[in-house]
Amino acid sequence: MESIGGDLRQMQRTPLAASHVEALRAAGSVANYPAGTFLARPGDPVDRFTYVEDGEIEVVNPYTNERHLASTLGPTQFMGEIAFLNGGAWSMAMRTVRDTRVIEVPRHAMLTLMSQTPEMSDIIITVFSARRRRQLDDSDSSLLLIGEDQDRSVRRVAEFASRNRIPYTSLAIGSPEAEATAHSCSIAAGTPAVIFGRSVVTDPTPDTVARLLGLNLDFQNDEVFDVLIVGGGPAGVAAGVYAGAEGLCALVVEDVAIGGQAGTSSRIENYMGFPTGISGADLIFRGEVQAMKFGTRFALPRRVVRLQKLDDENFCASFDTGQHIRAKAVVVATGVQYRRLAVDQLAKFEGAGIYYAATDIEARYCRKTPAVIIGGGNSAGQAAMFLSRYASCVHLVVRGGSLAASMSSYLSSRLKAHPRIAIQYGAELADLSGDDHLKSLTIRDARTGATRIVDTGALFIMVGASPNTEWLSGLVDLDSKGFVITGSGADSAASPPSPRRCPEFLRWVTCALAPSNG
Numbered sequence: 001m002e003s004i005g006g007d008l009r010q011m012q013r014t015p016l017a018a019s020h021v022e023a024l025r026a027a028g029s030v031a032n033y034p035a036g037t038f039l040a041r042p043g044d045p046v047d048r049f050t051y052v053e054d055g056e057i058e059v060v061n062p063y064t065n066e067r068h069l070a071s072t073l074g075p076t077q078f079m080g081e082i083a084f085l086n087g088g089a090w091s092m093a094m095r096t097v098r099d100t101r102v103i104e105v106p107r108h109a110m111l112t113l114m115s116q117t118p119e120m121s122d123i124i125i126t127v128f129s130a131r132r133r134r135q136l137d138d139s140d141s142s143l144l145l146i147g148e149d150q151d152r153s154v155r156r157v158a159e160f161a162s163r164n165r166i167p168y169t170s171l172a173i174g175s176p177e178a179e180a181t182a183h184s185c186s187i188a189a190g191t192p193a194v195i196f197g198r199s200v201v202t203d204p205t206p207d208t209v210a211r212l213l214g215l216n217l218d219f220q221n222d223e224v225f226d227v228l229i230v231g232g233g234p235a236g237v238a239a240g241v242y243a244g245a246e247g248l249c250a251l252v253v254e255d256v257a258i259g260g261q262a263g264t265s266s267r268i269e270n271y272m273g274f275p276t277g278i279s280g281a282d283l284i285f286r287g288e289v290q291a292m293k294f295g296t297r298f299a300l301p302r303r304v305v306r307l308q309k310l311d312d313e314n315f316c317a318s319f320d321t322g323q324h325i326r327a328k329a330v331v332v333a334t335g336v337q338y339r340r341l342a343v344d345q346l347a348k349f350e351g352a353g354i355y356y357a358a359t360d361i362e363a364r365y366c367r368k369t370p371a372v373i374i375g376g377g378n379s380a381g382q383a384a385m386f387l388s389r390y391a392s393c394v395h396l397v398v399r400g401g402s403l404a405a406s407m408s409s410y411l412s413s414r415l416k417a418h419p420r421i422a423i424q425y426g427a428e429l430a431d432l433s434g435d436d437h438l439k440s441l442t443i444r445d446a447r448t449g450a451t452r453i454v455d456t457g458a459l460f461i462m463v464g465a466s467p468n469t470e471w472l473s474g475l476v477d478l479d480s481k482g483f484v485i486t487g488s489g490a491d492s493a494a495s496p497p498s499p500r501r502c503p504e505f506l507r508w509v510t511c512a513l514a515p516s517n518g
């Protein structure tokens with residue numbers, strides 16, 4: 001399967017050409033740092049590009065202050081990580097080993113230079129992506145989570161990080177590493193915690209972690225963008241690539257995770273250009289990097305809750321934080337949200353045994369135990385195949401009498417042939433039970449009413465989704481299911497014309513149509 005970047009350990013190093021270094025010198029300035037100087041610490045803004053002319057730089061472990069990686073950066077190499085593109089924050093600490101001379105180029109000047117010199121940009125982005133891949137492969141980061149399996153808020157941070165391809169290190173409570181870290185950060189042993197650098201995050205939420213990593217971008221109220229793209233699924237990210245490539249000042253705002261639904265897909269095989277398949281998260285990460293390369297910015301987690309059309313024809317989008325920005329055009333790429341089931345105690349077990357996505361994170365929660373999946377569509381089928389690698393067995397509960405109408409035939413044949421996947425047709429979820437965590441559930445045969453109890457702590461609900469359109473605040477017409485009416489239907493839509501409604505909006509909506517539901 002393809003990944004987000006090359007393998008740093010096997011990549012042949014391509015140094016920047018002499019002409020590139022001359023350009024860096026012209027756009028930046030030379031700086032000399034004595035041995036032992038920290039050039040970056042976790043959380044510092046990645047506000048410049050640093051090229052080493054002479055000397056040596058090492059990655060530092062923030063807890064021990066010792067060298068963290070065996071390899072160091074020397075002359076002709078450069079510091080930096082992918083966060084540089086979006087104006088985020090450093091995730092690792094970097095320190096000079098000996099007296100070191102570097103060329104430093106401010107971020108904006110460097111981005112301009114990269115857009116003018118694609119050969120240089122390719123070298124830099126290839127290295128940045130490979131560095132991120134190494135961090136993800138090795139679970140190596142200054143973002144440290146203790147007690148992911150026990151604590152709901154730590155788990156939420158883990159899910160956020162994992163779905164957004166943010167590297168983190170997870171330590172089990174009671175492990176020697178967790179005890180040592182707790183001691184070094186002055187917290188009680190055995191306490192679940194989120195730590196960044198050496199700081200304990202007192203209110204561990206996706207939002208606070210995003211703030212530390214500079215992912216939520218600090219906007220000025222009423223900042224103006226050419227295009228606001230709401231939603232960071234495949235449609236939103238693709239729009240970000242094209243808007244940036246056309247030189248527009250574009251912003252993608254995402255509520256949960258860049259990648260949307262596709263980000264939860266363990267393997268996408270029907271996307272052009274990836275004959276051996278690619279995980280949805282990796283596919284979208286590549287798109288995100290491509291969009292950022294063109295200058296498109298990404299803000300998350302941020303939810304657009306309201307959209308207004310202003311007298312000057314611009315749009316004003318308000319976020320869940322109360323901030324608002326302006327945009328000359330808006331792309332609606334908010335996709336859908338998963339449907340829930342009307343079963344008692346559903347909310348209580350969401351995130352504690354009930355999941356709506358099957359990624360590496362959720363797979364850990366059903367290792368060697370049975371997993372139950374409700375649904376007969378492709379999402380349910382892909383989840384069953386994926387989870388069968390971890391769970392002792394997978395029960396697929398399907399409401400209808402067959403999978404023929406709802407699932408691609410290649411997938412349903414794989415499921416039927418799988419020795420550890422059992423499919424029950426004509427059945428539904430009847431009951432849930434447990435204390436803090438789901439312990440068992442009841443499946444009912446819809447025809448006979450017969451019930452059976454399955455002992456499981458992992459239930460996956462994949463019963464389709466409904467459109468995220470309520471935030472459009474009446475600017476466009478919706479059909480009875482909440483989908484935006486586009487094309488000729490829009491002309492005959494029921495609502496009376498109003499100066500605040502926007503027929504031209506529909507052009508953008510049409511542009512943002514996503515790939516078909518796989």
Ligand SMILES: Cc1cc2nc3c(=O)[nH]c(=O)nc-3n(C[C@H](O)[C@H](O)[C@H](O)COP(=O)(O)OP(=O)(O)OC[C@H]3O[C@@H](n4cnc5c(N)ncnc54)[C@H](O)[C@@H]3O)c2cc1C
Nearest residue numbers: 231233234235255260261262265303304334335336514518
């Ligand atoms: C498990 C799974 C496997 C799949 N496998 C495949 C496959 O193999 N091949 C295939 O072609 N398709 C597949 N699909 C379908 C594919 O993922 C979707 O068609 C695609 O993701 C739709 O893209 P989108 O960008 O329109 O919307 P979405 O992916 O739904 O993204 C919309 C995004 O908008 C965000 N958002 C919503 N409201 C707001 C708001 N108000 N403010 C800010 N952000 C907001 C959401 O958080 C979300 O991230 C799969 C789907 C799933 C769930």
